Amino acid sequence: MSTLLEVSGVSVTFDGFRAINNLSIQIGEPELRAVIGPNGAGKTTFMDIVTGKTRPDQGRVLWGEKSVSLLRMSESEIARAGIGRKFQKPTVFEAQTVRENLAMALKNPRGPFDVLFSRGLDDADSRIHGLADEIGLRDHLSRPAGELSHGQKQWLEIGMLLAQDPRLLLVDEPAAGMTPTERQHTTDLLKRAAETRAVVVVEHDMEFVRRLNCKVTVLHEGSVLAEGSLDHVTGDQRVIDVYLGR
Template identity: 80%
Template sequence: MSMLLEVSGVSVSFDGFKAINNLSFNIGSAELRAIIGPNGAGKTTFMDIVTGKTRPDEGRVIWGEKSVSLLKMSEAQIAQSGVGRKFQKPTVFEDQTVQENLLVALKKPRGWLAVLGYRPTVEDLGRVDALAEEIGLTDQLSRLAGELSHGQKQWLEIGMLLAQEPRLLLVDEPAAGMTVTERQHTTDILVEAAKTRAVVVVEHDMEFVRRLNCKVTVLHEGSVLAEGSLDHVTANQDVIDVYLGR
């Protein structure tokens, strides 16, 4: 299987504290992966590096079939080349309607001049309707995003990422603060999405990870501690010591 993203030998430190230490990580083009690890294991910093927010001190981040390095690209360029990121807290444009949120996210030319002259076509609006259907917000299209519930905002954000048509989706703790049924729905969205693209989910909640039913990578002190199925890693003594044993 060809690799979509290859992270190798990456290290980064803040004021002497090593947040990521010689981390290596690969993911294929249509794969669902969960990353777990205790607080401070470097999960969020890992996402920061892939999305270009943080520049590593050393190491390589290679992307796609053409094997381009992401390290020299800006956040916007990385996003345009197909990396979508969902933040821990739901971040949607609360002052705008659900429809506007999704329209902004649609995969269209991103330059300001093109955007200035852009007016949505019938297909675009149809695509937005389809996305709303997928994330279960069809009834809410004309509501302001700020008025949505916490779970609906999370879905809207995921919907915006899907509208972007990314090849890699990085999702940070999507289930935090959700009810059981909302979690079920979130799992469905993610599993469905992973059929056509790579999805990386950072999560604390073991039950949620179990339901995703995918390969798991355990991070600890900025590097990979174990990798494999959930049953495999939970049986690993190291993992039990640093994470599960607590």
């Protein structure tokens, strides 16, 4: 497994408060990683830095085989480089159908010859059906997204991100507000996605993290407190003191 993302010695201060403090973290490809920690631990800020929304005061954020600096890139350039992010609240086009949502998200060639010969249409259609299968919405392609359950909207948004074929997918609290059945499906979906790319899941729900069965990074006060299997980190007295014991 090669290193896809390397965050090294990164710090960020907001109005005198150090939100990220000398943070170093490496994500491989492919890999499934869970990031946990108490509120204010720096989980969201970590994702903001990787996606270019927040600029750190110091440190390096390197991407891909050529170790390109993400700190020199805009948010849109970072997204085009292959980093996708899913926020906690699903953002889908509610008036559009599931099919239309997936079609709008597709990363397909828009060259004059593709348009001229409509070569892309068949490819796009099979890709949409493949994505719908993957996220479990094959039977809902013609439904407006606004009619979907909360869990189904979350899957649709994940599908829309997968349509862009990211190498790294950042997912914020996917299990929140889901039924037990929806949570199980979400677990399966994320595990499958991580077979071919890097998937980082920020989550509070320990049972959900256990189901992911992956390496866990615990953040506290903006830096890594512990890292390893869930059993390893939940057995760490420092983690118990600052997070689990609350």
